[in-house]
Amino acid sequence: MIYLCTVIYLFNNEPVAWTVRYCQDKSLTIDTVKQLSGKYNLNGSLIHRDQGVHYRSHGYVDLLKNPGVTRSMSRRGNCWDNAMAESFFSHFKCDTIRLMKRRLKSIHDVRRIVDNYMDYYINMRPQRKLGGLFPSSYMRLALGT
Helix, strand or coil, rough: CCCEEEEEECCEEEEEEEEECCCCHHHHHHHHHHHHHHHCEEEEEEEEEEHHHHCCCHHHHHHHHCCCCCECCCCCCCHHHHHHHCCCCHHHHHHCCCCCCCCCCHHHHHHHHHHHHHHHHHCCCCCCHHHHCCCCHHHHHHCCC
């Protein structure tokens, strides 16, 4: 089993940080937030997650306290609270099936597929919620660039 942890910016549905690992543990989530904080100033932001034990670990909670991040968690057993992530992973699973023409042999194969998909999703996949634009186009339009 291989796990993908991702952070999606709700404004334009863009995956802004992701990590692929063999284990779904606190290092998966902590490393994803560290990657995110290397790209963006997280002060005053809100990060929403489900109630997985790795999102309640002391290391994860402490990491988010420093930049002043507000943590939000889904209600137990309520997938609607995490609908954005559920939708993204549904698209990810359906869309990547066609990318896997051969059997994946290593975590490097999975990382390559994930990175290729993220590029496709951000720069080429139109989204109904964004008026048919893809996340990067929507952001450029919003910023006037």
